[in-house]
Amino acid sequence: MRCWQDIEQYGLRIWFTDPDTGSILHLSRSWQRSEQENSPAATRRLFSFQAGALAGGQIVSQAAKRSADGELLLATRNRLSSVVPLSPDAWQMLSAPLRQPGIVALREYLRQRPPACIRPLNQVDNLFILPVAECISLGWDSSRQTLDAQVISGEGEDNVLTLSLPASACSPFAVERMAALLQQTDDPVSLVSGFVSFVEGQLTLEPRVMMTKTRAWALDAETAPVAPLPSASVLPVPPTAHQLLMRCQALLIQLLHNGWRYQEQSAIGEAELLANDLTAVGFYRLAHVLGQFRNTESEARVEAMNNGVLLCEQLFPMLQQQG
Template sequence: MTINLRNDLMELGSEALLALANPGFVKRAQKDVAAGNVPELKQDEDGTVHAIFEDGVHTSISPTDSLRDARCSCAASSMCRHRVTLVLAYQLANTDTSATATANPDIDNSFWTPAQFDDAAIAAGFSVQVIEQARKLAIARPIAKVRNAVISADGISNPGVILPMSHVRFFSRTSLAHARCDCQQGSACAHVVLATWAFRQAQQSQPGVAEVSLEVLLPGQNGETVTAEKLLQTDSAKNTLADIEAYLWSVWRDGSAQALPGLEARHASLQAGVQALGWTWVSTALDDVWHMLEAQAHRSNRFDIQDLSDAIAQLWARLQAARHADTNMNAFLPASQVLGIGQKGEVALDLLRLVSLGAQFWRDDISEGVSLVFADPDTQAVSVLERAWPLAKDAKEASADISSLLQRRLAGLSVKLLAGGQVITRAARRRANACLELGANARQTSVLPLSPKSFDDLVAPLKFSQLGTLRDYLRQRPPANARAIQSGADWHVLELASLNLEHWSWDAARQTLFAAWHGEPENRLHAYLPYQHLTPGAVDAFARALNGEFGELLSLAGPVWLEHGQVCMQPMTVMTAQRAIVLALEAANPQQMSLQQMPLPVSAEQALLRETRYLLNQLLRQGVRHATPSQRTRLDAQARQMADAGYSKSAALLQAIFTEAGDNHNTQSAQGLTKLENLSGLNLLIQELLA
């Protein structure tokens, strides 16, 4: 059977089949084909392929069908193993023919882009209604992140586009029918058309670039000069910007420990204005600041004053970036992307496969909760499932650990089962900030336990096999104030095969277990796991893994950041040769550990920067208005030390906090907003110097 070779079927590799079907059907089909249990194949002149199985099941797929649209006479209502087996059997039967075609020197197999699909291909593959829906979406000029196919040692990655609320991937060079979207429709939807247009624009503006962010335009607008809409020139936008800055300054002015009722009313008013303007990322950033203020007031174990300081600085910087983009035609990112316009609501997802990366538990005076972090092997995206419950009245007499939290139910399943498993569900909805919700119908969700191979399907930019590659990725990504605000965005997986464990110890003063691995010269991974009273077994389990009790360490998963040019991680899940370990779920099992203080900053200058940040955090907690004379003297001396060390810009910003001209602490005063600018700018500058 060599006539009319179906290249679209020959192009569907394992990754494509896993995305278009599901792991269970793919594994069953691969097993059957390997055992020689293949169906009889026939191909019509129009290209339709038929598979007739021994049990009489008849499956067929035409050139315009996606894998899900293939017809099958079995009892399955949608996807089934017969469809996958048809593809694998067809590939097996035509391997020689495919190899001959691949060897043709006129065919470039090294790179491809969906930009090659023209209007005729779109018209042939999509209904008029779907194309019109795509045009309506494009009128709003949504932001798209275009990821071209990338050649690596592992082969050629599949191209894809991240759109607001949906991810689209292309698996065939010859057919749009096999493009996969994670929306509820799954394929042949308006998002696929929109993604194709995005690839055309990327090919025209920045050909060959691995990743491009752009506003998707209607095809007729490509190449034309489009006057950008001034989003921040309206009275409502100007007033909202001024109110947000006044709100942030009031936190600095009166301190983060101030009474919350007044701030709560202002927060609610600000959210109403921001949501009316459609500024999704600004709304999310405001919520982040507010939740941290609540966590401090309720004495939650999830509160960290440095996180609050960073959140305020990042929100202020996002507003400045939006102002710049709104008045500058050549801005790196459009104002709509910085503000998050078009990123709203939530979307129902198709069949979703999730792999747990770890769990974080928290408790305060009035509630307790959990954040479950998952990776999607299909889209390489991270999502977070969060839930909080009122604290029981007798909580003070209850155990201080998380035993009760682990038995809480989400979608009919225990938190412990979800946190340590691989989830397959048809009941998921995703919000713009990558937070998930699972439907209450437990029949639509199933869970399998994690295994040492659970991370095998993860790739960059989620999983990295080389430490240097991860470090370069962290260095090259846009600044936090310009990125989409996605929960779990800092979580990554790092394989340890190319690294050697140098040492690990327990710092009793800081109550932290730390470890260091080295790879290339002067390139190290530093892991820090602080003790948490809710999860006392995490430190013990990590120590056992470092001791080799569970075999070779394969990989670590958790939040990642840069410090002094080195990659740092808080490990949350450890993969070993014998088992997968979600550290927060482990029972306490005291281990003997060597005692050693964590290494101090590598230079006096870095120690000075850390001390300055500590003093600023004290000021934020107490409030600029309530600074004592001794505090002012201490900060003035710190500014002189910063200047002597060569940090003249940082020193000037620090000295400006208590100048006479700025002693008017009125919330709406120009001096107050100047102080907010100085404090936020100083925080961001120290972050950059310490990274």
């Protein structure tokens, strides 16, 4: 579940998956902002069910329908639909690509899947479920207003997953619940679902629901204070050269993923500014690649972007050896 708000309205969206088909559906609602103080989104009712219960539950229905855009429609008459708490084993019924065995497998899946411009239209193709074996660091970054954690997820050498949850005015206690869950030892977190993205070149998951050995916790459904947040920041501050490489890699991945349509001028401008910064630290070849975007055609741009990605992959190990 994710809560949101703007100047005029507030609302929520809850995602569900059908274990038989693997399709992902959603429930979405919005209300006038003037009602928010007395009726927070997590306490509102959808199809006679409280939103918080829906977010952490399983729907059993004899009369469920879906709209063309994937919205779930429930019948509430004659007890045709009911909600039961999500069992700890429920997610084990799900398969790839939604549920991945670990961060290493997820990276490989994302690397091999086609670009967004040629994939089937899917509103939630960055939603995944990953295992959590152990939380190795946890901290609140006050400058970013974000709770960060690093957890072990799956097998492999590079199996550390970064979780980052920004504070939100419409779900103010979500970060407290996340921190409390990752610190408890009597009922530890075993699985997490959320949306993955590349933040400065690093694969990061924004958690939505955390599963322990006994129950599911929808973070945005928390309506009361839980516990103080840990103060220390856990993510290292990268040196300038490394940070520029991460920015460059993130830009190239974004362009290869989404294409140039609707963002050509802004992307070219960003690439040229980044090229100046790369030149200042000595990455002349990579800066030249970014500087080619304005005066090249689409096929040549794709080749230049692929060359840029390869250059980044070559430069990262060199920086690590030096530092």
